[in-house]
Amino acid sequence: MLLIPCPYCGMERPEIEFRHGGEAHVVRPPDPSAVTDEAWTDYLYFRSNPKGVYAERWRHVSGCGRFFNVVRDTVSDRILASYRAGEPRPAAPVEARR
Numbered sequence: 001m002l003l004i005p006c007p008y009c010g011m012e013r014p015e016i017e018f019r020h021g022g023e024a025h026v027v028r029p030p031d032p033s034a035v036t037d038e039a040w041t042d043y044l045y046f047r048s049n050p051k052g053v054y055a056e057r058w059r060h061v062s063g064c065g066r067f068f069n070v071v072r073d074t075v076s077d078r079i080l081a082s083y084r085a086g087e088p089r090p091a092a093p094v095e096a097r098r
């Protein structure tokens with residue numbers, strides 16, 4: 001089980017308190033009518049699925065209820081960083097405090 005650090009509550013909590021929200025930093029095209037069907041389909045349906053470091057959204061459903069982002073290594077399942085929604089992804093994720 002993952003221990004996920006919520007940047008709003010300021011503590012690590014078990015994974016069962018959270019809900020996964022998919023890939024982080026997916027940007028909606030500002031004018032959907034101006035993009036091609038292929039670009040719109042990419043935005044709606046296609047996400048990266050890397051083997052390695054990945055930024056993803058989580059929601060603390062049994063805690064503060066807020067969305068935030070986590071950088072996780074999908075190979076080791078270790079969380080490298082967590083940060084508030086709207087903040088940029090850390091350039092060089094540092095090991096999360098344990």
Ligand SMILES: [Zn+2]
Pocket residue numbers: 006007008009010060063064065066
């Ligand atoms: Zn929280």
